Structure formats: structure tokens, C-alpha cells
Amino acid sequence: MEAAKVKNRGIILMNLGSPDSTEVKDVARYLNEFLMDERVIDYPWLFRKILINGIIVPRRAPKSAEAYKTIWTKEGSPLINITKQQARLLEAQMGEPVEISMRYGSPSPKEAFDNLLKRNPDITEVVAVPLYPHYAMSSYETAVEQARLIYQTNRYPFKLRFVPAFYNDEKYIEAFCNSIAPYLQQPHDHILFSYHGIPARHLKKTDVTGHCLAKNFECCNQPSIAHKTCYRHQVFETTRLVAERLNLPKDKYSLSFQSRLGGGWLEPFTDIRLQEMPKEGIKNLIIVSPAFVSDCLETLEELEERGKEEFIGAGGEKYQFVPCMNTNPTWIDAIEHLVNKDVK
Structure with a gap:
């Protein structure tokens, strides 16, 4: 450009x-x-x-x-x-x-x-x-x-x-989709969007409306000025926009949260889902991490290396980690x- x-x-x-x-x-x-x-x-x-x-x-x-x-x-x-x-x-x-x-x-x-x-x-x-x-x-x-x-x-x-x-910028969504699209051409059962986790209480601290954490998080799906600083809403929105652009069937993708430190963090947890998925019939998995734009410890070691061990160890057959957008x-x-x- x-x-x-x-x-x-x-x-x-x-x-x-x-x-x-x-x-x-x-x-x-x-x-x-x-x-x-x-x-x-x-x-x-x-x-x-x-x-x-x-x-x-x-x-x-x-x-x-x-x-x-x-x-x-x-x-x-x-x-x-x-x-x-x-x-x-x-x-x-x-x-x-x-x-x-x-x-x-x-x-x-x-x-x-x-x-x-x-x-x-x-x-x-x-x-x-x-x-x-x-x-x-x-x-x-x-x-x-x-x-x-x-x-x-x-x-x-x-x-x-x-x-x-x-998180919802058109050019970011376009770039992210372009970086993962080639991997979606290969056969797969499911795509997991793994986002960095945060303590749920952090959502309240950045909430200007006082409604965060109410109604089982359904507030994330309702229009609100709180969305400007609501991490949970924003990762949902990124996932939705990417799925729409790539025409992903709703039953073929989901999201989770990684890198937790202690209790009370946003769920579902990536490491737990990687162990559960093979038992649910998901044997061929593609995993992406939209929260990171540069590969780092949380993607290269936690997802690419450890994540694969967890998924294959639980009965998975193929595990494809998609690198970050990087350059x-x-x-x-x-x-x-x-x-x-x-x-x-």
C-alpha cells in the first residue's frame, strides 16, 4: 500500500x-x-x-x-x-x-x-x-x-x-483472515479461536455501566457503551467477524481462553478444551490465536508445542497451529x- x-x-x-x-x-x-x-x-x-x-x-x-x-x-x-x-x-x-x-x-x-x-x-x-x-x-x-x-x-x-x-477494524479482520485462509483449505473437523485469558473481575474494573458479569455474560451480546473496554465482548466480536468473512459454519468453530494464572479467569479454558475435544469426535483441529499479532511464548510454546501434546495425548489425530500474522x-x-x- x-x-x-x-x-x-x-x-x-x-x-x-x-x-x-x-x-x-x-x-x-x-x-x-x-x-x-x-x-x-x-x-x-x-x-x-x-x-x-x-x-x-x-x-x-x-x-x-x-x-x-x-x-x-x-x-x-x-x-x-x-x-x-x-x-x-x-x-x-x-x-x-x-x-x-x-x-x-x-x-x-x-x-x-x-x-x-x-x-x-x-x-x-x-x-x-x-x-x-x-x-x-x-x-x-x-x-x-x-x-x-x-x-x-x-x-x-x-x-x-x-x-x-x-478488534473490529476491517483491515485487521482482513489481514487475520488472509493469514489463516490457506490453512482452512486442508481437511479439518473444527477451528478453535484461542484468546489470552484474563481474570473475570478485570471486566468489572473496566466497565463504566455496572452491568458486567450479569446475566451469565449475556450483556456481551447486547449493545452497550461498555463494549469499548470489554475484553470478552471484543473477542466474541472478532470471532464473529472472522467467521462471517470466511463463511465458517457455526458448528465448526468455537473460542476459548489460554494462559490462566489462578482461579476466576474467563472460561472455557483452552487446555481443558484440547483434552475434551477428541472425546467429542473432534480429531482434526486447527487452532488460531487472534489476540496475538506476533508469535511469542504463548503461541509458540503454549499452543504450538504444549497444545499439540495435550490434544494428541487426549486422542486427537491431527493438530494444526496457525502462526500469527507476524510480517x-x-x-x-x-x-x-x-x-x-x-x-x-
Whole structure:
């Protein structure tokens, strides 16, 4: 896609982050920063610190380090490397400077802001693109609020604009459909849309209407101003739009939630469904993850590797993991569209 270059504008692609290496100490440092975020584990600070430093990180870091080793490449973290590739492609396509920042780890939003200013001291606007299609306080919101705080604290001279969650954006849906369509040409029994899970209580915290979690979640299917920040509604809507565009029969797809940490998270759980499906006659499964735009630990290790073991171990016969959009040209076009969407 060809686009006119906007003078004195910079772009930042914002993603979750990754440990610096697969060493246990680096993984532990990363997990500590991640889990101590009050928008991820929303308990009182002292209880959170005791829980994370005393129990979760000591137990989880060695296991997570082993998991990271299974996906690590010679370039390092897949998530960071893919985000860098997306930035290079977008910059070449748009003719504007593009930097990346991570919510946890490096590079930080401050590094991204400073790098853009070094490249163009006359920059007047920065467009930040949180690479989370769906709004959740533990992903989109925390990334935006951290970047906004750094921006305000350092009194940068340029304007800062954030691209909103794009779960129903036509170009995102098109790009996602284009990335998975080739896999749907092969025989299969079912398609599972696996989204990152969140605690159900987080829905209430981002709800401005007070009706969330009522009526067995039927509120997600009713028009509401709460949908702007309702993660559950947004994943339902993405699934519906993708299914409509690809003409998927209603009995041939479903959704689930992965990566849970503790009780009270959104259901059904992906790992449980992978064990149940073969008993229901689903032997040939395609699994996709619309919540992620770049392959990472949660897709490469949790879904592609562990998910396959769970499904085949439960009696499944064929398991096809579909990679994220990554550097798919239609996804780069979609990012460009999102950056320019509100520009008059």
C-alpha cells in the first residue's frame, strides 16, 4: 500500500516484552516486573509483593526459562525480533521513522521516544500503536498508561496519540483472515479461536455501566457503551467477524481462553478444551490465536508445542497451529491503515 509521508511524524509499535535471555535470573527479573504491575495482578501492593517474590517467581522462573529455551532463536526473543521486523517493513512502506517499545523489559517507551527525537528533532507528533487488538487492563491499558506517564514526566515537545483497540477494524479482520485462509483449505473437523485469558473481575474494573458479569455474560451480546473496554465482548466480536468473512459454519468453530494464572479467569479454558475435544469426535483441529499479532511464548510454546501434546495425548489425530500474522504484507498494510485512520 502506498501512502503519503506525513511530515515530522514518528510511529511506535508497542508490544508486551521479553526476558533479555533464557537465563533464570533474567526470566525472574522479567516476571517480577510483569507480575508486579497492578493492572496484571490487581491485589494490594504488599500482598502482591509477598505473593510474587515469595511464591510465584521462585517457582515459575525456572519453568519459564525452560519454556523460553524451546522457542529462543539465534536472534533472541521471537516477539522482539518479529516486532523489529514489523517496524522495519512499516518504515520502508510509509517513509516515516518507526521505533518499538515494550511494556516490560527493553526497549522502553522512553528509549523509543528519545530515538525518534534523535532521528528527527523537529518531530511534532508520535502515533503509538499498542499491538493488542482487544482492550484489557492487563495488556492494552497498562501499555498505554505507562507510555503516557513517561511522556508526561519527560515533557516531550511532540503530541502523542494512541491507536485504539482494533478488534473490529476491517483491515485487521482482513489481514487475520488472509493469514489463516490457506490453512482452512486442508481437511479439518473444527477451528478453535484461542484468546489470552484474563481474570473475570478485570471486566468489572473496566466497565463504566455496572452491568458486567450479569446475566451469565449475556450483556456481551447486547449493545452497550461498555463494549469499548470489554475484553470478552471484543473477542466474541472478532470471532464473529472472522467467521462471517470466511463463511465458517457455526458448528465448526468455537473460542476459548489460554494462559490462566489462578482461579476466576474467563472460561472455557483452552487446555481443558484440547483434552475434551477428541472425546467429542473432534480429531482434526486447527487452532488460531487472534489476540496475538506476533508469535511469542504463548503461541509458540503454549499452543504450538504444549497444545499439540495435550490434544494428541487426549486422542486427537491431527493438530494444526496457525502462526500469527507476524510480517504478513496485509498485516503491515493494516498497521499503516490504523496509524492513518484518524488523520483528516
